[in-house]
Amino acid sequence: MGLLIDGVWRDAWYDTKSSGGRFVRKESQYRGGLDAGFRGEPGRYHLYAGFACPWAHRVLIMRALKGLEEMISVSMVNAYMGENGWTFLPGDDVVPDSINGADYLYQVYTAADPTYTGRVTIPILWDKVEKRILNNESSEIIRILNSAFDDVGALPGDYYPAEFRPEIDRINARVYETLNNGVYRSGFATTQEAYEEAVYPLFDTLDWLEEHLTGREWLVGDRLTEADIRLFPTLVRFDAIYHGHFKCNLRRIADYPNLSRLVGKLASHERVAPTINLRHAKAHYYGSHPSVNPTGIVPVGPAQPLPGLTLQS
Numbered sequence: 207m208g209l210l211i212d213g214v215w216r217d218a219w220y221d222t223k224s225s226g227g228r229f230v231r232k233e234s235q236y237r238g239g240l241d242a243g244f245r246g247e248p249g250r251y252h253l254y255a256g257f258a259c260p261w262a263h264r265v266l267i268m269r270a271l272k273g274l275e276e277m278i279s280v281s282m283v284n285a286y287m288g289e290n291g292w293t294f295l296p297g298d299d300v301v302p303d304s305i306n307g308a309d310y311l312y313q314v315y316t317a318a319d320p321t322y323t324g325r326v327t328i329p330i331l332w333d334k335v336e337k338r339i340l341n342n343e344s345s346e347i348i349r350i351l352n353s354a355f356d357d358v359g360a361l362p363g364d365y366y367p368a369e370f371r372p373e374i375d376r377i378n379a380r381v382y383e384t385l386n387n388g389v390y391r392s393g394f395a396t397t398q399e400a401y402e403e404a405v406y407p408l409f410d411t412l413d414w415l416e417e418h419l420t421g422r423e424w425l426v427g428d429r430l431t432e433a434d435i436r437l438f439p440t441l442v443r444f445d446a447i448y449h450g451h452f453k454c455n456l457r458r459i460a461d462y463p464n465l466s467r468l469v470g471k472l473a474s475h476e477r478v479a480p481t482i483n484l485r486h487a488k489a490h491y492y493g494s495h496p497s498v499n500p501t502g503i504v505p506v507g508p509a510q511p512l513p514g515l516t517l518q519s
């Protein structure tokens with residue numbers, strides 16, 4: 207794990223010293239493709255993703271729901287993220303980089319900008335024509351996929367419908383801060399205070415969502431929206447990974463009937479199911495964070511998977 211400085215890779219763990227033990231996520235730097243006039247072109251864009259990453263997962267889900275697999279090609283990183291960061295070295299579930307021929311993800315960033323300074327993250331939406339990164343912020347990539355390919359054959363379905371935007375935005379804001387990012391703020395904290403600052407609000411949000419889902423099928427309106435798509439990757443990893451590895455252990459998702467039901471609905475959705483690979487995700491988290499899990503041992507549980515999942519999911 208590391209970052210690029212003026213285009214040169216440096217192996218370094220997150221700095222939490224300067225923030226009182228708190229993990230502070232950096233802003234993504236490439237933010238194109240959101241302007242109203244932007245139109246997707248089949249075959250022009252390539253997605254760099256991986257099964258472990260919850261941010262990449264939401265993009266894989268949107269790509270699948272919109273039926274964009276043929277229009278947007280994909281590369282999938284190796285589960286192990288070590289001193290070279292994400293790689294395409296041979297391993298389970300790896301799909302090599304057919305576009306830039308990179309062995310290491312940082313080479314994709316330097317192909318776009320030889321002097322790039324910053325974190326080297328997935329997901330990335332790469333523009334094959336201009337040979338640059340269009341966008342590397344998952345919350346924006348899913349918006350692009352939701353509508354920009356509608357005129358060129360994407361499956362119908364608007365997961366960010368105008369009438370529900372205020373409600374979706376409201377739920378997304380809390381879910382992002384306390385849950386999607388909250389699991390990282392809990393797990394990467396290096397002081398007790400920073401950990402507790404993250405973990406209690408995280409469970410307040412799970413309690414709130416459980417209550418919110420009483421008598422409802424989906425988070426917003428009566429249909430699947432972006433709010434569910436952004437919540438799901440965190441929920442589906444929770445009991446197998448965040449509960450143990452990131453010390454989010456007040457309760458499990460299995461203890462929340464409504465949240466479990468939501469996981470089950472999406473996990474058994476025919477387009478979503480192939481985007482889930484918990485075996486791969488467990489290998490990544492437990493194996494790639496030596497300061498959190500120095501032995502790299504991957505725990506075998508949970509014995510009882512969430513609805514819609516199998517132990518091999």
Ligand SMILES: N[C@@H](CCC(=O)N[C@@H](CS)C(=O)NCC(=O)O)C(=O)O
Pocket residue numbers: 207208233234258259260261262325326327328329342343344345
């Ligand atoms: N804000 C970004 C975050 C992406 C992100 O942090 N991805 C992780 C994988 S789960 C990563 O690549 N981390 C490598 C690093 O931080 O160096 C997004 O939502 O797309």
